[in-house]
Amino acid sequence: MIRDITIGQYYSVDSTIHRLDPRVKILGTLAYMISLFTFRDFAGYAVAVLFFALVLALSKVPFSYAARGLKPIFILMAFTAFLNLFWTDGTVFFRVGALAVTWEGLYKMIYISLRLILLVLGSSLMTLTTTPNQLTDGLERIFGPLKVFRVPVHEMAMMMSIALRFIPILIEETNRIMKAQTARGADFESGNLLQRLRNMLPLLIPLFVSAIRRATDLALAMDARCYHGGAGRTKMYPLRYRVNDFVAYGCLVAYIVILRAVVWVCPW
Amino acid sequence: MSLQLKNVSFYYESGGERKQALRNLSLEIGSNELIGLVGQTGSGKSTLLQLLNGLERPWEGRVLLDGRDVAAKDFSRKELCGRVGLVFQYPEHQLFGATVVEDVQFGPRNLGWEPLEVELSAFQALKDVGIGEDLLDVSPLALSGGQKRRVALAGVLAMKPEYLILDEPMAGLDPAGRREVFQMLLKLHRERNMSILFVSHSMEDVAEYAERVIVMHQGKVVLDGAARQIFRFEKELEQIGLRVPQTARFMHRLRDDGFPLKEECITPQEAVECILRQRGKSVR
Numbered sequence: 053m054i055r056d057i058t059i060g061q062y063y064s065v066d067s068t069i070h071r072l073d074p075r076v077k078i079l080g081t082l083a084y085m086i087s088l089f090t091f092r093d094f095a096g097y098a099v100a101v102l103f104f105a106l107v108l109a110l111s112k113v114p115f116s117y118a119a120r121g122l123k124p125i126f127i128l129m130a131f132t133a134f135l136n137l138f139w140t141d142g143t144v145f146f147r148v149g150a151l152a153v154t155w156e157g158l159y160k161m162i163y164i165s166l167r168l169i170l171l172v173l174g175s176s177l178m179t180l181t182t183t184p185n186q187l188t189d190g191l192e193r194i195f196g197p198l199k200v201f202r203v204p205v206h207e208m209a210m211m212m213s214i215a216l217r218f219i220p221i222l223i224e225e226t227n228r229i230m231k232a233q234t235a236r237g238a239d240f241e242s243g244n245l246l247q248r249l250r251n252m253l254p255l256l257i258p259l260f261v262s263a264i265r266r267a268t269d270l271a272l273a274m275d276a277r278c279y280h281g282g283a284g285r286t287k288m289y290p291l292r293y294r295v296n297d298f299v300a301y302g303c304l305v306a307y308i309v310i311l312r313a314v315v316w317v318c319p320w
Numbered sequence: 321m322s323l324q325l326k327n328v329s330f331y332y333e334s335g336g337e338r339k340q341a342l343r344n345l346s347l348e349i350g351s352n353e354l355i356g357l358v359g360q361t362g363s364g365k366s367t368l369l370q371l372l373n374g375l376e377r378p379w380e381g382r383v384l385l386d387g388r389d390v391a392a393k394d395f396s397r398k399e400l401c402g403r404v405g406l407v408f409q410y411p412e413h414q415l416f417g418a419t420v421v422e423d424v425q426f427g428p429r430n431l432g433w434e435p436l437e438v439e440l441s442a443f444q445a446l447k448d449v450g451i452g453e454d455l456l457d458v459s460p461l462a463l464s465g466g467q468k469r470r471v472a473l474a475g476v477l478a479m480k481p482e483y484l485i486l487d488e489p490m491a492g493l494d495p496a497g498r499r500e501v502f503q504m505l506l507k508l509h510r511e512r513n514m515s516i517l518f519v520s521h522s523m524e525d526v527a528e529y530a531e532r533v534i535v536m537h538q539g540k541v542v543l544d545g546a547a548r549q550i551f552r553f554e555k556e557l558e559q560i561g562l563r564v565p566q567t568a569r570f571m572h573r574l575r576d577d578g579f580p581l582k583e584e585c586i587t588p589q590e591a592v593e594c595i596l597r598q599r600g601k602s603v604r
């Protein structure tokens with residue numbers, strides 16, 4: 053049933069990319085994603101694809117695994133591709149009945165699809181190589197300076213990591229309650245939308261009760277250990293940049309320079 | 321009248337891996353039995369219970385109720401869960417009604433009974449589990465742990481099952497609460513001729529209350545028989561990570577030491593009587 057959902061789809065192997073500081077990966081992914089919007093030439097895409105392939109190879113994540121992230125957006129992609137293909141003005145390349153395919157449309161379809169694919173692949177490579185906890189750690193450090201403006205950065209990161217921690221627990225709880233109510237003759241599958249929503253109550257109410265109970269327990273347990281927010285709190289494994297991380301930043305800069313150069317030199 | 325498993329195998333699949341939870345298991349539960357199901361953690365007890373109630377379907381083999389295959393098209397799920405009541409571990413976690421009565425009525429209403437019938441059976445079930453009338457219109461969340469457990473039990477009893485199946489019904493209750501729940505089960509068994517199967521990790525409880533004991537190990541039934549017979553197999557049970565009740569162990573030691581004991585005693589009460597008789601004293 054719901055057990056099959058995986059969140060924070062971390063792919064557990066040891067690789068150069070996995071060992072990088074999460075800040076490098078977050079900022080690098082961001083830079084890569086922005087870079088994808090700065091050109092429309094195929095030469096540029098060649099560089100972007102090559103860079104992605106290189107990082108993927110270093111990460112030891114199989115391509116088929118990384119490509120799973122594309123499945124949920126497949127419909128969106130097909131739809132944009134379809135729209136771009138048929139509704140772009142320009143020189144007609146061939147016709148199917150009333151629909152005309154233009155050279156411009158074909159070109160636009162290809163580069164927009166490529167852009168979407170690379171965006172998704174790039175971001176899923178980040179979540180595949182970084183555990184949710186590392187991600188929150190990284191985010192906390194990146195947004196750390198905002199503490200000066202009284203933004204509760206630490207508290208937000210803490211909430212995020214607790215929420216992530218609770219997702220599998222709640223999924224299991226949902227399964228359990230669903231079975232218990234099914235044993236009492238509850239029916240979660242048939243009926244119209246309204247009926248179905250009402251039939252969900254015997255599932256949702258115990259689930260909320262249990263979530264609140266767990267949250268209260270956790271809050272008490274944290275309080276009992278004198279948790280008082282971020283002030284003065286140190287980490288067991290503080291994030292610290294190492295040589296590899298600087299090399300990675302270097303590679304990122306090199307990628308952007310090469311990309312700009314290629315786009316500038318080749319006009320297609 | 322029987323609930324039967326015939327050559328049943330069951331697997332769990334997670335992340336592309338397949339794990340066998342039940343191996344070619346056969347079992348028959350007659351009417352009016354009182355059975356204790358024991359086995360190490362992970363031996364497949366909970367899985368077995370879910371198959372009996374139709375929550376899971378066997379991969380191989382069949383589940384038969386009165387000789388009819390419950391997977392057959394003309395066998396409705398409602399009939400099965402009405403006739404075989406399943407009480408999960410920590411059943412109080414499933415309570416959701418605004419009031420106690422409302423929650424208990426959920427099951428019978430799902431079975432499509434007449435409103436009057438639903439109400440009557442709910443009241444009867446609450447009476448059976450010993451929930452007083454002053455608690456009927458209280459929110460179930462406002463009750464104590466033991467009371468919640470009993471309300472949840474009533475929720476299944478209200479469906480008037482012929483077979484009542486319970487997964488560790490005593491977990492997390494204090495000694496008084498355990499005794500109360502067991503007394504209630506015994507009463508249902510005797511007065512309503514209900515067939516009861518309960519999972520328990522306490523051999524003392526099993527010795528005290530169960531008439532028949534089924535022992536599971538790695539997805540198979542390895543021992544099945546009268547409680548007195550089963551607890552003779554002290555070595556065999558230890559090999560699969562279980563033990564016999566303290567009393568039985570004590571009596572086995574005595575016998576090994578040459579104390580002449582003929583009968584097998586598994587509860588403290590029996591042991592005392594047995595020893596006194598042996599020494600020629602009358603049993604008070």
Ligand SMILES: Nc1ncnc2c1ncn2[C@@H]1O[C@H](COP(=O)(O)OP(=O)(O)OP(=O)(O)O)[C@@H](O)[C@H]1O
Nearest residue numbers: 332333334341359360361362363364365366367368
């Ligand atoms: N939802 C599930 N997904 C995958 N494997 C499972 C699942 N539920 C149980 N298992 C596995 O099936 C086996 C049998 O589990 P089961 O819950 O039936 O054991 P049990 O005898 O009830 O144990 P316990 O005494 O701890 O309750 C175990 O090895 C368990 O790891």
Ligand SMILES: [Mg+2]
Nearest residue numbers: 365366367487
């Ligand atoms: Mg279990």
